[in-house]
Amino acid sequence: MGNIVHAGRIQRRSAWWRSLLAHRLATVLAMLGIASAAYFAVDDRNDLPRVHYASGSSNSRAAVHKAGCDIKGNINEWGEHIYHMPGQEYYSATRINPARGERWFCSQWDAWWAGWRKAKV
Numbered sequence: 001m002g003n004i005v006h007a008g009r010i011q012r013r014s015a016w017w018r019s020l021l022a023h024r025l026a027t028v029l030a031m032l033g034i035a036s037a038a039y040f041a042v043d044d045r046n047d048l049p050r051v052h053y054a055s056g057s058s059n060s061r062a063a064v065h066k067a068g069c070d071i072k073g074n075i076n077e078w079g080e081h082i083y084h085m086p087g088q089e090y091y092s093a094t095r096i097n098p099a100r101g102e103r104w105f106c107s108q109w110d111a112w113w114a115g116w117r118k119a120k121v
Helices: 016-041 108-113
Strands: 003-006 009-012 071-075 081-084 103-105
Touching: 071 108, 103 108
Parallel strands: none
Antiparallel strands: 003 009, 071 081, 071 103
């Protein structure tokens, strides 16, 4: 059925995908170029968390509470790193002790990225 006989010789039809490729190659290349340009044009990288210290250098380990950074990160007696959000049950009772490595966070993302988990209550 795919063979057509002309003047004593057999001629085969070209495969359907070859004609599709020949006609669509320019479109595919254009779409690939647009997608590549869009990938490099958009800067959607998340910034690494910023830890606030008392002085401008990172040598000082005394954490400072800055305006807008209201998430308390403390370490319990079992060594778990837990952060408390304003409005949670033990938020007001939680005290930050920078000598133990406890600190303030500006967002849940910062706390999670630093390896802390959210308080369960």
